[in-house]
Amino acid sequence: MSPETAGTKLPNILERIVTRRRERLTAEGSLLSAQEPSWGKNKAPAPLPFLPQGGLICEVKRKSPSRGHIAEITDPVALAKRYQQLGASAISVLTEEDHFGGSLNDLATIKEKLPDMPLLRKDFLFDGEDVVVSRRFGADAVLLITRILEQSAVEEMFSAARELGMTVLAEAHSREDIERLRGFAPKLIGINSRDLASFRIDPFGPAALADAIQWPTVLVWESGILGAEEAKIAAGCGFAAALVGEGVVTAPERIPDITTALSAADQKNNAPFFWKALAVKQAALQDAAPNGERPERPRPLVKLCGITRMEDAQKAAEAGADILGFILAPSKRKAEADFIRSVASAAQDRPDSPLGRALRVAVIVERKEGIEAKEQIDQARKLLAEGAIHGVQLHGDSSPELCAATAFPYFKALRPSSIAEAKQLAATPKEGGYRCPRILVDAFSSEAYGGTGKAVDPDIVRAVIERSGRPLWLAGGITPENVEAIVTRYKPELIDIASGVEEGPGIKDHHRIEQLFEAIQRSCIS
Numbered sequence: 261m262s263p264e265t266a267g268t269k270l271p272n273i274l275e276r277i278v279t280r281r282r283e284r285l286t287a288e289g290s291l292l293s294a295q296e297p298s299w300g301k302n303k304a305p306a307p308l309p310f311l312p313q314g315g316l317i318c319e320v321k322r323k324s325p326s327r328g329h330i331a332e333i334t335d336p337v338a339l340a341k342r343y344q345q346l347g348a349s350a351i352s353v354l355t356e357e358d359h360f361g362g363s364l365n366d367l368a369t370i371k372e373k374l375p376d377m378p379l380l381r382k383d384f385l386f387d388g389e390d391v392v393v394s395r396r397f398g399a400d401a402v403l404l405i406t407r408i409l410e411q412s413a414v415e416e417m418f419s420a421a422r423e424l425g426m427t428v429l430a431e432a433h434s435r436e437d438i439e440r441l442r443g444f445a446p447k448l449i450g451i452n453s454r455d456l457a458s459f460r461i462d463p464f465g466p467a468a469l470a471d472a473i474q475w476p477t478v479l480v481w482e483s484g485i486l487g488a489e490e491a492k493i494a495a496g497c498g499f500a501a502a503l504v505g506e507g508v509v510t511a512p513e514r515i516p517d518i519t520t521a522l523s524a525a526d527q528k529n530n531a532p533f534f535w536k537a538l539a540v541k542q543a544a545l546q547d548a549a550p551n552g553e554r555p556e557r558p559r560p561l562v563k564l565c566g567i568t569r570m571e572d573a574q575k576a577a578e579a580g581a582d583i584l585g586f587i588l589a590p591s592k593r594k595a596e597a598d599f600i601r602s603v604a605s606a607a608q609d610r611p612d613s614p615l616g617r618a619l620r621v622a623v624i625v626e627r628k629e630g631i632e633a634k635e636q637i638d639q640a641r642k643l644l645a646e647g648a649i650h651g652v653q654l655h656g657d658s659s660p661e662l663c664a665a666t667a668f669p670y671f672k673a674l675r676p677s678s679i680a681e682a683k684q685l686a687a688t689p690k691e692g693g694y695r696c697p698r699i700l701v702d703a704f705s706s707e708a709y710g711g712t713g714k715a716v717d718p719d720i721v722r723a724v725i726e727r728s729g730r731p732l733w734l735a736g737g738i739t740p741e742n743v744e745a746i747v748t749r750y751k752p753e754l755i756d757i758a759s760g761v762e763e764g765p766g767i768k769d770h771h772r773i774e775q776l777f778e779a780i781q782r783s784c785i786s
């Protein structure tokens with residue numbers, strides 16, 4: 261079996277792990293360094309149902325190629341018991357020895373001491389024999405990584421699991437994987453938010469890919485969940501389950517909050533969830549071919565901000581805006597809540613029209629001392645609950661913790677005034693930075709929080725790109741005249757324009773909107 265199966269080359273790290281495991285299996289057999297479990301051959305406790313309704317899978321994980329050393333874990337049973345006490349629905353036991361420091365012995369020991377806890381064997385499994393051995397060591401479920409397997413091996417593993425009464429957690433990382441799994445209609449599908457080539461975490465991956473799965477299944481969000489904030493995004497994207505390693509190994513006390521966030525699918529209106537809808541739009545742009553020509557690069561997502569008139573909302577959407585921004589903060593472009601509701605109502609009347617497809621965000625400014633901020637937040641929360649907006653652009657001084665506490669889909673707008681500040685503000689979630697999937701970089705001005713028409717210093721843009729580990733969202737002084745150069749230079753995932761297409765404060769110039777989109781299209785094929 262070749263590790264290069266579905267026509268795409270495996271990331272180096274995956275190839276290394278797969279090759280190493282194959283070599284060891286050939287030399288040592290399928291038990292590797294493990295001893296036969298205490299219950300003897302073929303007498304493992306009967307398999308348990310594995311996450312039929314979703315829930316949290318907590319992982320026993322000592323190290324990983326992306327993270328290096330995570331925790332000592334001398335007593336995996338004690339850790340598993342703690343997971344169980346704190347509310348984990350199931351436990352994933354990493355049994356790969358060389359890169360993750362696990363073993364089949366961990367699996368059998370945990371099953372022996374916690375027979376009622378559903379266990380997943382997480383490893384780079386290759387065939388039916390691997391499934392049989394997993395069962396022998398007490399696994400109730402096995403991980404099947406579609407991209408490392410030939411289709412015949414996928415079939416063999418499903419068939420072995422069915423015979424043994426086990427569940428398969430089928431991992432997909434592309435639409436092609438999903439196609440290959442379709443015939444088996446797995447009841448549990450895992451999508452990893454970590455790109456194994458770059459090790460980067462990106463919620464857009466699972467958010468967009470989930471949309472391609474058309475059969476009833478429990479979706480499992482793998483990687484990147486540190487706590488409740490990420491779990492809420494997973495739940496909003498339709499994932500009823502999550503697999504969390506480092507986030508719980510290092511702080512098991514997070515389990516109750518993560519579990520609550522995961523089960524709180526509190527989208528009561530019919531509005532699409534902001535991050536999912538945006539990830540799907542972004543994925544569609546990657547495939548789009550303007551004027552029948554294959555784009556050299558995908559066109560960026562476009563947000564047109566400071567909309568105050570219905571005709572401008574219509575025009576922006578018809579021209580191709582993916583997001584319309586409405587400013588709730590004090591501003592010459594301030595939009596009244598009832599105006600936003602009227603745009604939402606026109607959009608909801610014609611969901612398949614450009615206006616119906618555009619997302620709506622409210623722009624608010626939180627200042628340390630500001631009483632206004634509370635009013636804006638309350639207003640945004642109400643508009644979100646009504647489905648009049650989908651998300652919030654959060655400006656101002658609030659810390660990552662305060663932003664997280666607002667508990668709505670938001671992205672943070674940053675206005676660093678120096679490279680040092682850019683590096684500090686753009687820290688990753690693991691470094692204590694903002695935990696929203698994307699941050700927007702705007703130009704600093706002492707006069708206004710945004711909409712200034714000032715461009716961001718290129719060194720600051722570069723510092724943010726390098727530090728944040730996220731695709732670039734760029735605002736500040738973008739116009740029909742300079743957008744082509746900006747897109748070519750930075751390849752942003754999203755651009756945000758307010759004053760550059762205005763004829764006066766809050767009044768959009770429709771001709772300039774057209775010119776903007778023409779220039780954007782040119783930048784994608786030049």
Ligand SMILES: O=C(O)c1ccccc1NCC(=O)[C@H](O)[C@H](O)COP(=O)(O)O
Binds near residue numbers: 585590709710712759
């Ligand atoms: O536009 C405002 O008046 C404003 C006030 C307070 C917070 C944000 C504000 N605008 C945000 C935006 O319009 C955009 O996100 C961004 O700043 C782009 O502005 P521009 O440089 O004019 O294109």
